[in-house]
Amino acid sequence: MDIRIGNGYDVHALAEGLPMWLGGVRIPSEYGFVAHSDGDVAIHALCDALLGALALGDIGHLFPDTSPEWKGIDSKILLGKVVALIASQGWRVGNADITIALQRPKLAPHILTMRSVLAEVMGIPVDAVSVKATTTERLGFVGRGEGCEVWASALLVRP
C-alpha cells in the first residue's frame, strides 16, 4: 500500500454582512469571509492538503479566482472535484486533520457538523476527519477579528 501526506494553509479576511461558511457549514455570525468563492477557508486548506499530497498544485491553480465559473461557488463542490481528481489516480483519503484559528464566534457547537459534512463529501468515516478550533488569545490579525487562518493535513492511501 502506498501512502502520501500533504499539508495546506489558507487565510481569508472577515467583513461585516457576509455569510460565514466554514468546514462546509453555515456559521451564524455578523461577519463572513471576503472571497471569490463562498470563502470556506477550512475547505480551501483541506483541498490544498489533498492536492499537496500528490504534488498536484493548489486550488488557486485548479480553480482560478479570475474565472467566473467559480464565483460564489460552494467550496464543497471544489472539495468533491479534488477528491474525484485524486481518486482518478487511484488514491483515496485516509484521514484529514484541520485546525481553525478564529477569534469569534465560538466554533465548538459546529465541530461535529463540520466533520460529518466533510466526511460525507470525501466519502470517508466521520472518525477519519478531525476539526479543531482555537482562538489566538486576541493576538495578531486573527485575534483582532480581521481574519481566519486554517491549517490542514491529509493522508492519502493507494491499495
Ligand code: MG
Ligand atoms: Mg481560499
